Amino acid sequence: MKKLLSLVLPHKRPFMLALASLVMSAFFGAALIATLKPLLDQGLFGNTAKTEQTSQVDRVFSYQDELLQDLKTWVEDMGFTFESIKSSTELDFENPLPWALLVVGIFFLQALFEFLGAYTIGKIGLTVIVDLRQRLMDHISMMSMSFFKEMNTGDILSRVGVDVNRIRNAISVKLGEFVKEMALAVVSVIVLFLLNWKLSLTLFILVPLIGSPIVIFSRKIRKNASKSQTFLGQMIGHLKEVLVGIRIVKAFGKEQFESDKLKRTNQSFFKYALRELKFVTITTPVLGLVGITVIATFVVFGSIIIQTTSMSQGDFMVFVVFVYNLYQPIKRMARANNEIQQAAGIIPRINSILAWENSLPEISKPRRTAYFPDVREIEFRDVSFWYDGDQQDQPVLDKVSFTVKRGEHIALVGSSGSGKSTLVNLIPRFFDVCEGQILFDGVDIRDLYKRELRQTLAIVTQETILFNDTVQNNIAYGMSDVKEEEVHEAAKKAFASGFIDEMPNKYQTVLGEAGTRLSGGQKQRLSIARAIMKNAPVLILDEATSALDTESEREVQLALNNLMKEKTSFVIAHRLSTIRNADRIFVLDKGKIVEQGSHQELVNKKGIYFKLEQMQQGGFNAF
Numbered sequence: 200m201k202k203l204l205s206l207v208l209p210h211k212r213p214f215m216l217a218l219a220s221l222v223m224s225a226f227f228g229a230a231l232i233a234t235l236k237p238l239l240d241q242g243l244f245g246n247t248a249k250t251e252q253t254s255q256v257d258r259v260f261s262y263q264d265e266l267l268q269d270l271k272t273w274v275e276d277m278g279f280t281f282e283s284i285k286s287s288t289e290l291d292f293e294n295p296l297p298w299a300l301l302v303v304g305i306f307f308l309q310a311l312f313e314f315l316g317a318y319t320i321g322k323i324g325l326t327v328i329v330d331l332r333q334r335l336m337d338h339i340s341m342m343s344m345s346f347f348k349e350m351n352t353g354d355i356l357s358r359v360g361v362d363v364n365r366i367r368n369a370i371s372v373k374l375g376e377f378v379k380e381m382a383l384a385v386v387s388v389i390v391l392f393l394l395n396w397k398l399s400l401t402l403f404i405l406v407p408l409i410g411s412p413i414v415i416f417s418r419k420i421r422k423n424a425s426k427s428q429t430f431l432g433q434m435i436g437h438l439k440e441v442l443v444g445i446r447i448v449k450a451f452g453k454e455q456f457e458s459d460k461l462k463r464t465n466q467s468f469f470k471y472a473l474r475e476l477k478f479v480t481i482t483t484p485v486l487g488l489v490g491i492t493v494i495a496t497f498v499v500f501g502s503i504i505i506q507t508t509s510m511s512q513g514d515f516m517v518f519v520v521f522v523y524n525l526y527q528p529i530k531r532m533a534r535a536n537n538e539i540q541q542a543a544g545i546i547p548r549i550n551s552i553l554a555w556e557n558s559l560p561e562i563s564k565p566r567r568t569a570y571f572p573d574v575r576e577i578e579f580r581d582v583s584f585w586y587d588g589d590q591q592d593q594p595v596l597d598k599v600s601f602t603v604k605r606g607e608h609i610a611l612v613g614s615s616g617s618g619k620s621t622l623v624n625l626i627p628r629f630f631d632v633c634e635g636q637i638l639f640d641g642v643d644i645r646d647l648y649k650r651e652l653r654q655t656l657a658i659v660t661q662e663t664i665l666f667n668d669t670v671q672n673n674i675a676y677g678m679s680d681v682k683e684e685e686v687h688e689a690a691k692k693a694f695a696s697g698f699i700d701e702m703p704n705k706y707q708t709v710l711g712e713a714g715t716r717l718s719g720g721q722k723q724r725l726s727i728a729r730a731i732m733k734n735a736p737v738l739i740l741d742e743a744t745s746a747l748d749t750e751s752e753r754e755v756q757l758a759l760n761n762l763m764k765e766k767t768s769f770v771i772a773h774r775l776s777t778i779r780n781a782d783r784i785f786v787l788d789k790g791k792i793v794e795q796g797s798h799q800e801l802v803n804k805k806g807i808y809f810k811l812e813q814m815q816q817g818g819f820n821a822f
């Protein structure tokens with residue numbers, strides 16, 4: 200409950216309004232029942248109520264309808280004696296219409312406050328969830344790439360989607376229900392003490408017997424809810440992987456393998472969800488058994504009290520009925536508490552993301568607050584890097600040093616795992632160096648705002664990323680006030696305008712999730728058009744032409760040559776034929792630059808680059 204209230208407390212004023220409304224609803228509910236007694240006497244039993252009041256009370260006790268049983272309780276509770284009712288009836292209730300109007304008025308107030316309380320607390324729940332999802336999105340989007348390496352994407356989606364929605368239900372529905380029933384219980388307790396405080400004290404000695412199952416089961420529910428949601432997140436993550444890679448799954452004939460893999464996680468989810476369900480469903484019957492036992496015990500002790508005090512049997516019966524009425528809200532509170540505890544078990548999963556420290560925090564006082572549209576020099580100075588900062592392993596980059604001047608074209612080659620992609624990922628600060636420095640015009644990039652640093656970069660990755668949006672918005676991603684002519688020009692330079700013009704809505708065509716409606720080559724050309732559109736001074740091309748056929752590669756490579764004029768470029772290439780005209784080629788091996796120079800210089804050395812050149816035949820010189 201404390202964890203849930205911690206989300207609500209920032210909305211203290213509307214929450215207090217909801218509490219007050221629900222309390223008033225409970226009060227008018229009690230007043231409603233109290234006012235029904237005279238109306239029933241006059242409207243149902245006619246004038247006999249004036250002369251046979253005692254017999255009508257006996258008929259109330261003998262009547263089995265719960266409403267009439269509660270009726271006598273509330274009449275007695277409100278301080279009426281049967282003699283005063285008789286007198287009042289003779290004086291004021293010759294015509295039942297005024298009392299009927301009073302009942303309708305009180306019911307209207309009760310309904311009004313109930314609506315106000317339920318609506319207000321429901322609105323609080325919605326506000327909390329909207330704010331919580333936004334906080335999660337803001338926090339997740341600012342995390343470094345190491346966060347996404349450690350967290351399963353499906354688990355993130357489960358926490359932001361499913362978990363947050365269960366918290367919403369607990370706040371909007373169950374918390375309001377809990378507060379309302381608690382208000383009814385408090386009103387009942389007050390009435391019981393007004394009726395007979397000594398007998399009430401005897402009752403409340405037995406109350407811990409009712410509360411103990413709630414406390415025990417709440418802990419079990421909270422624990423198993425947390426575990427079941429963890430496995431649900433794993434299931435969603437696995438399902439996402441299967442859907443994304445469905446072509447590979449089918450190509451390898453591994454449908455049953457993936458289904459069995461999901462089944463194991465699903466069984467673990469079922470195990471803990473079933474335990475959670477067991478404790479949720481057993482709460483009400485156990486509470487009922489304990490409650491009836493308490494009431495029966497109370498009746499036994501109460502009969503002794505009757506014999507030793509002046510309390511009448513009628514008063515005692517009224518007291519017992521009111522005890523029963525107190526027990527009903529407690530049962531409903533227990534049911535609401537079950538779902539609240541389920542949400543409480545989920546909240547730590549949300550908090551664990553919000554508490555995750557960003558390994559790349561934004562600098563508070565940058566050395567430059569407005570970055571320049573040009574970069575004259577980029578320097579790597581004794582840069583070493585380990586993933587997860589584990590310096591006991593072989594470094595991914597080991598004491599790498601070089602300087603790149605404005606407009607220089609640098610190509611990076613090497614075997615898989617040599618450190619090429621890691622090197623270019625350090626430039627936009629997707630990760631921070633473990634040792635050494637990366638300098639832009641003599642300024643450590645850690646002393647710059649990340650946003651302004653990245654504004655100087657345009658990146659085309661080996662894995663093409665497109666969004667479920669229009670062609671135009673994908674090309675002009677993140678840019679405002681863009682003219683259509685500029686988008687069309689960027690598409691032409693990327694040799695993408697041809698297939699775009701063949702689409703049904705041309706540049707307004709929605710591409711679908713991850714651009715699934717396009718071929719690999721088409722997606723890559725749109726990604727290149729996006730880089731052209733940004734027109735940044737530094738380009739990072741990570742296998743930018745890897746998904747293109749020979750003809751498309753030639754056209755796009757020529758476009759990239761025009762784009763890279765007077766721009767600093769880092770190009771990772773698998774086909775050496777595409778980088779022969781690079782100003783310098785860095786050959787990486789085990790995290791070190793083991794060779795560097797022009798194409799011809801490296802061929803003449805007859806080292807690693809020469810061996811790679813010999814293994815690759817054909818190609819074309821388009822750099």
